[in-house]
Amino acid sequence: MLGASVSRLREHVDIQVAEALASAAERKDWPELDAHVAWISEPGNHLLTLADETYPRALLDLPDAPAVLFVKGDPALLSRSSLSVVGSRQATPQGLENAEAFSANFSQSGYAIVSGLAAGIDAAAHRGGLSGTGSTVAVVGTGLDRVYPASNRSLAHDIAVCGALVSEFPLGFPPRAEHFPRRNRLIAALGAGCLVVEATLGSGSLITAKQAAELGREVFAIPGSIHSPQSKGCHYLIKQGAKLAESAQDILEELSLPSLPGLAAPQANPQGEDSALLEQLGWEPVDMDTLTGRTGKKVDELATSLLALELEGRIASLPGGRYQRRV
Template identity: 55%
Template sequence: MTALTPGDDLRHWLRLCLVPGIGPERQCALLANFGLPERIFAAGQFALAKVIGDRLARTLLDHDNQAAIEQALAWAAEPGNTILTLADATYPKNLLQTADPPSLIYLKGRLELLEAPALAIVGARNATPQGLANAEAFAETFANAGLTVISGLALGIDGAAHQGALRGKASSIAVIGTGANRIYPPRNAELARELAGKGLILSEFPLDTPPTTHNFPRRNRLISGLARGVLVVEAAVDSGSLITARLAAEQGREVFAIPGSIHSPLSRGCHRLIKQGAKLVESAADVLEELHWQSTVVPTPPAPSPPAGYNGVLDAMGHDPVNLDALQVRTGLTPDALFAMLTVLELDGRIASLPGGRFQRIN
């Protein structure tokens, strides 16, 4: 059997993995004791009960998941779709080296990206404009340097990282927390379609799995497991991105973090990681150097200078969000003159307007 030609072997794997209550840990125990799924089902209830208990042994043998199996096989037969098992030669080697690789992964897109060198970029969903710009720019640089960028298709930093990487040479992988036939969040539907065409979408969850809270932290181990390292762009102290960073460290991957303002809640998670030993990053080159990665990327030319007389406003803004009243005090300009200059700077892509009448400098 090849990965693209579902047959009896895949049918047995699906039968095992689609039984309620037989999660990855129990699947691993059964595979360790009996070998391939076909042997698991041939072992008999008494032998199975010694590994997973009598109740689950009965469930495993009696549960009818034929409809779900047929759905999965039909999905895998569609162009661009693949289901890989632990026994497949093309199952990603980086995941095999982790503590709990999923028994099945559902894939949509370019399978060759699974073996490409990769770096993960994660961060806040409610990211700042500067954070989004950093994620997108870093990802594009990494992709042009030959590193596939992995993230989780969430709003904010994840989406920006995917967008930047898709513009580069090495593309992007999205590891999602739903079934591979579902798009979440809906606002990233167009991005998901682009990833399916130019990159890769990966899920360990059965088809039609909805977005549930506990699935997203679980998929984070795959984001870190597939990558050589994880870069956290922005994160609050309770961010799921810190889970990904912790898992990366446990898996022996590098952890990087971009520092930010001491006044920003979205910098505190990164600062905590740096205190715990993550490598402080100021540029994409810092990451490439730490990974000993030889890049042939041509440096991006500097952005043109802002209009004459506007540097003073940018200097007065600093790099923290600031409101109009504070800027007026710092610059001594009238509200009308200051607002006119801010409008020009925003149209020029130098600043971004934030909720609450605040503004933030970008780069």
């Protein structure tokens, strides 16, 4: 192919690609190719093509399945029964907890967790995946010689050792906005279903959910407060036909996957004054002024009670001096 003329190449590809291929044929040295050969020769690094038996069959549902995949870690995980878990980069404490807990339950049942290694919900989902036998697959929008965001470098290392990092982009490709919708379609295709944990109305997670639905995958969303911007995207998806998910069991049953063996986290059973304060707190973020009005307590007394509940893991403190119930 590389030795063909531009006119011959034009029978198969457009003029820009034909000229690029013809120009490439004239090159005598390929430092980029040498770098990729060196990378592939390193332990744990793999290059999968459409001709490989280990190429994930789920990606063939895409009209533009990538011709090659770069994989760092275990390529077999790309063909394991999987669930995609995505959501906001600016997640709430409860959202992060939900993403990790749902993903841990799925992984403990043997299902790989597929996400995009972004900050927030993605990172929490990967951590949950790593906690079980199903492990996790991180589909990234850069070359595998880079980690984006850099704050997830340690997590990416753990995934490379116990899971799999995958990209259709060659080494050296930097993070660019246009790469992430392309990455999202792979996340959507690899999962038997797609769970959106938290998302604003402008979130890229809605793109992933749309792509999953177009591929015939079931879409799930976790509802939240009607006042939270991070819940707006999930509520929109539910209105559009996504299945409301309150537990990992809901999703496994809807997909007719084997049931979980009772892995739900134990819930606290607060009593006395703590129970009353939690009832006054409710399930939505609330500030100190509102709480003093609801409870009739003085600020210093209320602050002491809130600190005790936070240390026990029953509530979380949020930016702006607000608090949110966790159990």
